[in-house]
Ligand SMILES: Nc1ncnc2c1ncn2[C@@H]1O[C@H](COP(=O)(O)OP(=O)(O)O)[C@@H](O)[C@H]1O
């Protein structure tokens with residue numbers, strides 16, 4: 001996808017793609033200009049044809065409809081009610097790059113609606129995996145600091161959304177009340193005027209410069225101090241395209257035709273034939289993410305031919321036959337972690353892979369090769385591929401691909417969450433886990449047979465390493 005910029009002022013231009021799949025926030029007391037800033041972000045994304053959904057608690061974003069053909073769910077300008085089929089809605093939004101406004105101004109069960117919608121989006125993106133940004137106004141209402149029993153779908157998005165293409169941008173006037181875990185996920189953001197001590201304290205985890213902390217109390221409406229980007233000074237958010245509600249649009253952005261939007265809206269409100277939502281659960285094949293194969297099945301077959309025992313040395317007649325060559329997958333846990341540095345607001349983000357036997361998988365090259373069996377304590381850092389963390393640079397150090405596999409080809413269940421936490425504590429005492437996800441190592445299982453005797457080999461499909469299992 002081409003890279004386009006989201007411009008908030010002359011000084012601040014952010015990569016749209018990074019915003020759409022990243023984690024960011026805007027914090028400031030009531031009236032500081034958060035919604036205005038979100039409005040500019042939304043307009044810039046809509047102009048670049050980047051899809052997103054705004055969770056709108058006050059009914060402030062319906063102007064996006066006239067200027068950018070957004071679909072409005074709920075509220076007084078609704079295209080469809082809050083009882084819409086959210087899977088269908090988000091599928092249409094993602095596939096056609098249509099902004100969605102979820103207007104909650106008329107409902108008392110704001111949490112219930114948002115959780116339902118976000119659950120649907122999360123499962124949908126588990127199979128679609130396309131870039132999509134969720135913007136949440138008054139996020140402290142939906143991800144409060146108090147712990148609840150239910151898994152919070154917004155926390156899910158914050159922690160496990162990235163690999164599904166889901167980004168998050170949250171707004172709050174009470175940073176002291178929002179889940180610290182979610183706040184700590186934000187790698188960039190904007191701090192507006194704040195005067196309550198508790199709240200000023202709460203943003204210390206985002207930036208620690210004293211100067212900035214005192215400066216936030218002096219900011220004017222529309223002024224923000226950014227963090228997580230090159231520019232560190234206060235700036236004023238530029239004017240919006242769509243000013244107040246119902247004003248005339250000034251730009252003609254790339255957007256879907258009204259006819260198309262109308263037909264989508266029609267299909268959302270019940271009478272149209274039901275499109276079956278795409279979910280991986282319904283298909284027999286499992287969708288997994290696996291390390292990219294560099295060795296093909298043919299390579300493995302060739303290897304098998306070469307390994308056959310011969311009667312009289314290399315030119316003799318084979319006494320073994322190739323019985324089977326099958327592609328299988330071993331589970332690995334991809335764990336991303338933060339390590340503190342001696343500067344308070346700087347940290348390093350590292351990835352490690354754990355095998356299902358609880359071993360660290362060693363990377364012997366930054367990109368492709370790694371030693372699936374290596375384990376040696378005390379040399380942990382060598383076992384990691386690392387990135388210095390910046391918002392746009394948190395890439396996994398090897399290529400992953402989507403694969404469809406039969407359940408029978410997965411060789412074990414993998415590690416549970418508790419076991420992963422234990423191993424990380426053991427290997428990396430100072431690390432904080434920020435995300436874990438399952439990826440699979442593809443390998444070929446080769447069986448050679450001579451009469452009743454079999455020999456089994458494995459060929460690692462990523463680095464070509466072979467083992468004889470006896
Ligand atoms: N950058 C700006 N330029 C012009 N007016 C602004 C700007 N930021 C905020 N405003 C105005 O200030 C008022 C409060 O802003 P708003 O975004 O609603 O604050 P918040 O969402 O933080 O409560 C609104 O009337 C808005 O139009």
Ligand SMILES: [Mg+2]
Nearest residue numbers: 031034035036
């Ligand atoms: Mg607001």
